Structure formats: structure tokens, C-alpha cells
Amino acid sequence: MHFHTIIVGAGPGGLACARILAEQGIQPLVIERHETIGTKVCAGGITLGGLIDRVPRDLVEKSFPVQHITTHLQRACIEEPVPIIATVNRVKLGAHMAHQALAAGARIMSGWQVKAIGGQRVIVEQKESRKQVEITFDWLVGADGSSSLVRRKLGLANNRMGIGINYQINGDLNKMEWHLNNQFFSNGYGWIFPHGETVSIGAYLPKATKTVMSAQALKKGLVSWARIQGFSLEREQARAEYINYDYQGWKFGRIFLIGDAAGLASGLTGEGIYPAIISGEETARVIIDPDHSPAIMEGLIRKHGLHRRMADWTGSSPAFNFLAGELVTIGLRCGILKFSKLEMAI
Numbered sequence: 001m002h003f004h005t006i007i008v009g010a011g012p013g014g015l016a017c018a019r020i021l022a023e024q025g026i027q028p029l030v031i032e033r034h035e036t037i038g039t040k041v042c043a044g045g046i047t048l049g050g051l052i053d054r055v056p057r058d059l060v061e062k063s064f065p066v067q068h069i070t071t072h073l074q075r076a077c078i079e080e081p082v083p084i085i086a087t088v089n090r091v092k093l094g095a096h097m098a099h100q101a102l103a104a105g106a107r108i109m110s111g112w113q114v115k116a117i118g119g120q121r122v123i124v125e126q127k128e129s130r131k132q133v134e135i136t137f138d139w140l141v142g143a144d145g146s147s148s149l150v151r152r153k154l155g156l157a158n159n160r161m162g163i164g165i166n167y168q169i170n171g172d173l174n175k176m177e178w179h180l181n182n183q184f185f186s187n188g189y190g191w192i193f194p195h196g197e198t199v200s201i202g203a204y205l206p207k208a209t210k211t212v213m214s215a216q217a218l219k220k221g222l223v224s225w226a227r228i229q230g231f232s233l234e235r236e237q238a239r240a241e242y243i244n245y246d247y248q249g250w251k252f253g254r255i256f257l258i259g260d261a262a263g264l265a266s267g268l269t270g271e272g273i274y275p276a277i278i279s280g281e282e283t284a285r286v287i288i289d290p291d292h293s294p295a296i297m298e299g300l301i302r303k304h305g306l307h308r309r310m311a312d313w314t315g316s317s318p319a320f321n322f323l324a325g326e327l328v329t330i331g332l333r334c335g336i337l338k339f340s341k342l343e344m345a346i
């Protein structure tokens with residue numbers, strides 16, 4: 001079997017890339033190890049500048065014009081005339097994006113895992129039957145998330161890996177909350193993101209090699225903090241994953257990396273759906289036309305660099321972290337700083 005472009009991973013990045021390619025008459029093959037698309041652990045937050053206008057309204061679970069931020073010294077309500085952040089269910093988003101890609105003419109093999117890459121071929125294995133197939137390609141796109149096999153094949157290190165922990169519990173809440181408290185989250189933060197009939201309660205920690213807080217300590221901090229907020233998480237199921245923000249390039253000859261595989265998530269906030277979609281779309285445009293100007297990609301990389309430097313800075317000292325949290329919140333309250341500046345949207 002041969003495909004012009006093989007995309008490893010049917011996350012938002014891979015599916016966005018597949019849709020654009022297929023719309024231009026190139027049939028890409030998307031290979032996804034899970035049978036169901038979109039089962040990724042995620043708080044499902046999307047931003048106004050980023051994606052709210054790009055997803056159909058019926059996919060939005062809840063949207064929030066007011067953000068509640070709690071720091072050591074402040075409790076702030078940041079209000080905008082329109083919703084700044086909304087929540088989506090990742091399985092529904094995955095189904096929607098897969099439908100769009102398939103309708104445009106892409107092919108998706110779900111339940112198949114890429115096991116090996118060599119030359120211009122991949123070996124894929126069906127998870128249930130263990131049947132293996134070799135498929136050749138002209139172009140390969142690594143859209144396979146933070147533990148990317150394609151990235152490993154390229155020999156790139158991962159020195160900046162955020163940790164995200166999520167509990168999705170039953171409940172009908174209407175207040176979106178961010179908590180900056182280094183006692184529980186070091187230079188990360190805890191969140192309460194209401195969805196339809198559930199609530200995402202979780203924590204994110206940007207973790208460069210020198211950062212000291214471990215994933216276990218973050219989980220312990222999250223559970224203790226949640227108890228203070230009135231949530232008992234001890235018997236709930238935690239799901240955790242890395243969020244790669246160690247960007248080291250996206251074009252490597254016939255191989256591209258996008259989204260988390262490229263390390264394009266925000267080091268500061270862990271926001272990764274938007275960078276995955278934008279980098280997926282831009283990669284498709286470059287595959288279609290090698291002379292395509294990657295201005296959008298360059299803007300995304302600049303914003304990513306800013307977030308990475310801020311995450312490095314807040315991680316370098318508890319005092320800097322404390323100061324940054326308080327100053328950013330004061331800036332937001334006074335309107336000097338806009339929430340959109342903290343988004344990955346370009």
C-alpha cells in the first residue's frame with residue numbers, strides 16, 4: 001500500500017491536516033491506535049481568539065464571559081462582553097473533525113498503531129489481531145502527541161514536558177476557575193472547568209528538567225486543594241498525560257511534526273488544541289505547495305517561544321512565580337492585560 005501522505009495520530013492536529021490535504025485532492029491516510037477517536041485526557045478548554053468561532057455551536061458544552069482567578073493575595077472576576085473560554089467534549093470534537101476529514105476524502109485507519117518507521121515506510125499493527133502491514137509514503141506527518149514515535153525516530157529530546165492531571169466528575173457548575181497557588185501547583189495552576197453534566201477539575205505544571213515538583217506531588221497538591229474547594233477526589237479516577245512544549249522544529253525533510261509531537265503546546269498554560277490544529281493546517285498547505293508562506297506558523301512559534309520563556313522564568317524561583325501570578329492578575333483586573341494575551345491564538 002502507498003499513500004502520498006501518512007499522518008500518524010488522529011488528534012485535532014492530525015485531523016486538521018488530513019482535512020486540508022483531502023480538500024485539495026490529496027488522499028491522506030490517518031493512522032490512529034485507538035478505536036475511538038478523541039479519547040484523549042483533556043480539560044476541553046477552547047479560547048475565543050483560538051477556536052470558539054471555529055467549532056459548531058452544538059459542540060460547545062458551556063461558555064464563560066467571566067473568569068474567576070484566585071491567587072495568594074487576590075480573588076478576581078475578569079469579565080468580557082463575549083465568552084472568553086468555552087468547553088468541549090474531546091470525543092465529540094474528535095468525531096466532528098474525523099467526519100470533516102472523511103467527507104473531504106481522507107482515509108482513517110483506527111485501531112491500528114504505527115510500530116516502526118524506516119526509510120519512507122511505516123509498519124502498522126492492528127491492535128486486536130496483531131496483523132501487521134507495511135505502508136509507504138511520500139510525506140509523513142507526526143501528529144502522534146507528546147510521546148510521539150515520529151519525534152523519537154527523528155532523535156529529538158524532550159526537555160520540557162508539562163504534566164496535566166484531570167478528574168472528570170459528575171456535576172452541573174457554571175463558574176470557570178483558575179487557581180495560582182505554588183503551595184499546591186508550584187508554577188502551574190489548578191482549574192475548575194464546567195462541562196455539560198460533568199466538571200473537569202485538574203492541574204497543569206510546566207516541567208523543565210530543573211523543575212522540582214514531581215507528578216505525584218502535583219496530584220497530591222491537586223487532591224488537597226480540591227478538598228478545600230469542596231470536592232472529594234480521593235475515590236475518583238485521575239487521568240494524567242504529558243504535554244510537550246519542547247519545540248525544536250517542524251520540518252525535517254519528508255517528515256513533519258505538528259501539535260504536541262512538535263512540542264507546540266503552551267508551556268505557560270498547557271493549551272494545545274489550537275496549536276495542534278493551526279500547525280496541522282499549515283503543514284498540509286506546505287505539503288500541497290512547498291512555496292506556501294509559513295507566516296501563520298511563524299506567528300505560532302513566536303507566541304510559543306514567549307510562553308516557554310515565561311514558564312521557564314516562573315519555574316526558576318518561587319518568588320518570581322509568586323510575583324508573576326499577582327502581577328498578571330492585577331494587569332487583568334485593571335484591563336492593562338487582556339486574557340487573549342495569555343492564549344496561544346495569534
Ligand SMILES: Cc1cc2nc3c(=O)[nH]c(=O)nc-3n(C[C@H](O)[C@H](O)[C@H](O)COP(=O)(O)OP(=O)(O)OC[C@H]3O[C@@H](n4cnc5c(N)ncnc54)[C@H](O)[C@@H]3O)c2cc1C
Pocket residue numbers: 008009010011012013014031032033034038040041042043044045046112113114115143144145146148149163164165166202239240241242243258259260261265270271272273274276
Ligand atoms: C490533563 C490535560 C488537560 C488539558 N487541557 C487542555 C485544554 O483545556 N485546552 C487545550 O487546548 N489543551 C489542553 N490539553 C492539551 C491538549 O490535550 C493537547 O495539546 C492536544 O490534544 C494536542 O493535540 P495533538 O493532535 O497534537 O495530539 P493528541 O491529541 O495527543 O493526539 C495524538 C493522537 O495520536 C495517537 N497516537 C499516538 N501514537 C500513535 C501511534 N504510534 N500510532 C497511531 N496513533 C498514535 C494517539 O492515540 C492520539 O489520538 C490538556 C492536556 C492534558 C494532559
